Amino acid sequence: MSKRLGAEFIGTFWLVLGGCGSAVLAAAFPNVGIGLHGVALAFGLTVLTMAYAIGHISGCHLNPAVSIGLVAGGRFPAKELAPYILVQVLGGLAGAAVLYMIASGKPGFDVAAGFASNGYGDHSPGGYSLAAALVTEIVMTMMFLFIIMGATDKRAPQGFAPIAIGLGLTLIHLISIPVTNTSVNPARSTGVAVFVGGWALSQLWLFWVAPIIGAVAGGSIYRLLGSKDD
Numbered sequence: 001m002s003k004r005l006g007a008e009f010i011g012t013f014w015l016v017l018g019g020c021g022s023a024v025l026a027a028a029f030p031n032v033g034i035g036l037h038g039v040a041l042a043f044g045l046t047v048l049t050m051a052y053a054i055g056h057i058s059g060c061h062l063n064p065a066v067s068i069g070l071v072a073g074g075r076f077p078a079k080e081l082a083p084y085i086l087v088q089v090l091g092g093l094a095g096a097a098v099l100y101m102i103a104s105g106k107p108g109f110d111v112a113a114g115f116a117s118n119g120y121g122d123h124s125p126g127g128y129s130l131a132a133a134l135v136t137e138i139v140m141t142m143m144f145l146f147i148i149m150g151a152t153d154k155r156a157p158q159g160f161a162p163i164a165i166g167l168g169l170t171l172i173h174l175i176s177i178p179v180t181n182t183s184v185n186p187a188r189s190t191g192v193a194v195f196v197g198g199w200a201l202s203q204l205w206l207f208w209v210a211p212i213i214g215a216v217a218g219g220s221i222y223r224l225l226g227s228k229d230d
Contacts, residue, residue: 005083007058009091011050015062016095016191019043020116023181024103040173043182048166055162063185064088064208069145069215073223075152085187092191100195117192117200118183118207126178130206133180137210138217140172141184145218153226183207184214 022042026034034042051060059076061067064085070076096115103109117123120133128136147168151161169184176182183189189207193200 001080001083004058005087007054008061008084009087009094011054011058011060011062012088012091012187013095013098014050015043015046015185016092016188017099018046019188020096020192021099021102023116024099036177037174040170040177040182043173044166044168044170047169048162051162051165058084060162062088062091062187063211064187065141065185065211065215066145066148068212069141069148069219071219072216073145073149073219075149075219088187089190092187093194094191096191096195099192111196114181115192115196115200116181117196118181118189119199119203120180120206121203123199123203124179125181128179133206134210136176136179137183137207138214140176140182141211141214142218142221143214144168144172144184145215146222149219149222149226180207184211186211 019039019042022034023039026042027036027039047060047062050062054060059070061070061076061084067076067081067084067088071078071081100111100115103115114123120128120130124133148161148165150156151164151168172184173182176184186208189204193204193207
């Protein structure tokens with residue numbers, strides 16, 4: 001278990017540092033900024049690379065909502081849920097801390113710019129409402145779990161699950177960055193929100209509640225539809 005938890009910590013650290021780091025450091029960099037498309041791909045690549053690196057150790061959840069969804073889908077024991085969630089949040093905080101140390105090395109850096117935090121209303125990149133953010137995060141996480149459950153099914157082509165899951169997360173970001181800056185992961189949201197404080201912490205509840213609801217729905221739906229006929 002200690003090795004699995006260590007793998008989850010490192011994996012979530014990489015997701016936040018790589019995904020949020022691309023948004024904070026590279027999205028609008030002069031002349032060669034990677035923009036929305038690059039940030040979306042970066043998040044997908046963090047999951048794809050870690051799925052190959054630690055999938056055989058911990059399952060590469062990197063996300064409290066994924067762990068909860070896999071419990072709902074019958075793929076993960078509920079008794080192991082709490083330690084997984086704890087190390088995922090700690091990994092997210094560590095990734096955000098390293099990103100903060102790097103980003104603060106630039107003159108004029110200010111977390112008030114958002115620090116890749118998730119938000120709704122005035123803090124949504126596109127000004128989307130709380131209701132729109134809630135629906136987006138629920139549906140995107142639901143589909144993410146459905147993809148994960150299907151790609152890792154023993155009946156699916158073997159060895160390709162990380163690609164499907166990584167590209168699935170990329171697509172999710174392409175859809176939802178304008179709405180919420182894309183969470184679908186409470187650990188990712190918590191890591192950066194702690195450094196922003198204020199509005200980011202006050203809106204953090206949505207980025208726990210909505211992904212968990214969506215994950216339980218996605219895991220449960222696949223468990224129903226993907227079960228083998230007797």
